[in-house]
Amino acid sequence: MSHLFDPLTIRRQIFANRVFVSPMCEYSSDDGFANDWHLVHLGSRAVGGAGLVLTEATAVSAEGRISPQDLGIWKDDHIDFLSRIVRFIHEQGSVAGMQLAHAGRKASTYRPWSGNGAVPVANGGWPDVLAPSAVAFADNYPMPQALTLDGIARVTNAFVDAARRAHQAGFRVIELHAAHGYLLHEFLSPLSNQRQDHYGGSFENRTRLLREVVQAVRRVWPEAAPLFVRISATDWVEGGWDIEQSVELARHLKLLGVDFIDCSTGGNAAQAKIPVGPGYQVPFAERIRRDAGILTGAVGLITEPSQAEHIVSSGQADAVLLARELLRDPYFPLRAARELGQEIGWPAQYLRAGPNTTIPR
Ligand SMILES: Cc1cc2nc3c(=O)[nH]c(=O)nc-3n(C[C@H](O)[C@H](O)[C@H](O)COP(=O)(O)O)c2cc1C
Numbered sequence: 001m002s003h004l005f006d007p008l009t010i011r012r013q014i015f016a017n018r019v020f021v022s023p024m025c026e027y028s029s030d031d032g033f034a035n036d037w038h039l040v041h042l043g044s045r046a047v048g049g050a051g052l053v054l055t056e057a058t059a060v061s062a063e064g065r066i067s068p069q070d071l072g073i074w075k076d077d078h079i080d081f082l083s084r085i086v087r088f089i090h091e092q093g094s095v096a097g098m099q100l101a102h103a104g105r106k107a108s109t110y111r112p113w114s115g116n117g118a119v120p121v122a123n124g125g126w127p128d129v130l131a132p133s134a135v136a137f138a139d140n141y142p143m144p145q146a147l148t149l150d151g152i153a154r155v156t157n158a159f160v161d162a163a164r165r166a167h168q169a170g171f172r173v174i175e176l177h178a179a180h181g182y183l184l185h186e187f188l189s190p191l192s193n194q195r196q197d198h199y200g201g202s203f204e205n206r207t208r209l210l211r212e213v214v215q216a217v218r219r220v221w222p223e224a225a226p227l228f229v230r231i232s233a234t235d236w237v238e239g240g241w242d243i244e245q246s247v248e249l250a251r252h253l254k255l256l257g258v259d260f261i262d263c264s265t266g267g268n269a270a271q272a273k274i275p276v277g278p279g280y281q282v283p284f285a286e287r288i289r290r291d292a293g294i295l296t297g298a299v300g301l302i303t304e305p306s307q308a309e310h311i312v313s314s315g316q317a318d319a320v321l322l323a324r325e326l327l328r329d330p331y332f333p334l335r336a337a338r339e340l341g342q343e344i345g346w347p348a349q350y351l352r353a354g355p356n357t358t359i360p361r
Pocket of ligand 1: 022023024025026055056057099177179180230264299300301302321322323324325
């Protein structure tokens with residue numbers, strides 16, 4: 001019997017199944033606004049049957065964008081079009097979630113198909129690239145300014161305001177992006193955090209900003225709604241952030257009201273050697289789930305229905321997040337259900353293409 005298509009309840013939110021759309025930057029916004037591309041891109045994956053559709057990393061402040069074309073939620077004007085996307089996703093029986101992000105020292109860089117490294121101000125980049133410490137990610141990346149204490153407070157407030165706007169837009173899940181070498185991860189990792197104050201040094205100090213953001217967001221985010229955090233469970237570099245610290249962090253986050261840890265890795269060290277292969281990050285989700293007693297999501301080279309099924313049914317993770325396979329096939333969940341012999345509802349409009357046994361959504 002398949003468990004991939006078992007519903008999952010977190011707080012008062014029910015997810016129809018455990019195939020989630022992993023956040024994917026589309027680099028297709030002007031001034032942070034969502035547009036028809038986002039509606040069709042995210043909407044297609046809801047039509048395809050995913051239990052949760054997460055937006056790409058959505059910038060909580062303009063200077064926190066990765067590229068000039070990032071999606072954003074730093075002003076109220078952003079809400080209107082986002083709410084249209086949310087409505088469509090919910091009409092398909094899926095759940096809309098938003099990943100909130102600040103790019104830290106990896107801000108003001110080219111989108112992948114336009115170049116590499118820092119975007120000069122003349123080409124739409126910005127000078128106020130912020131990080132825990134003035135340490136650049138790589139030679140061709142911006143040299144960041146170390147955040148002042150006031151600046152850190154502004155970052156926390158930006159996450160809170162963004163969470164409030166996400167709620168107004170109708171999103172039912174927030175995922176805080178604390179992975180892939182962006183600002184919150186930069187504070188966690190000794191590779192990027194060389195501060196001497198109470199935000200640097202010890203584990204307690206390096207985790208302080210993320211804990212503060214979680215607490216502040218939880219105060220404005222509805223009690224009934226799930227809060228996810230994506231972490232990089234390891235930097236894959238000796239002396240960097242690692243799985244032991246991730247387990248400890250997850251224990252703390254759980255006590256602060258985080259419901260689900262989305263377990264990715266890497267992104268904070270240009271020189272890291274990562275043993276990429278099918279399901280290579282699954283053991284991190286399994287370890288954190290077991291040792292911190294919190295729900296986890298597994299992500300990374302999950303491409304086959306039987307593989308996804310095994311991860312969930314063997315208790316390695318509570319859900320799987322798929323990125324590239326869902327670009328190749330937005331209908332992966334419908335296909336997976338068919339392959340696994342599981343009945344799931346097809347959109348009424350597509351019923352004649354579905355298996356005989358399907359019931360309309
Ligand atoms: C086009 C693209 C954009 C991505 N953008 C984000 C993002 O905005 N936030 C994030 O946390 N991860 C992002 N990722 C990473 C994916 O969410 C995922 O963790 C990674 O691709 C591994 O999963 P996969 O093997 O299923 O693709 C992106 C990946 C791709 C391919």
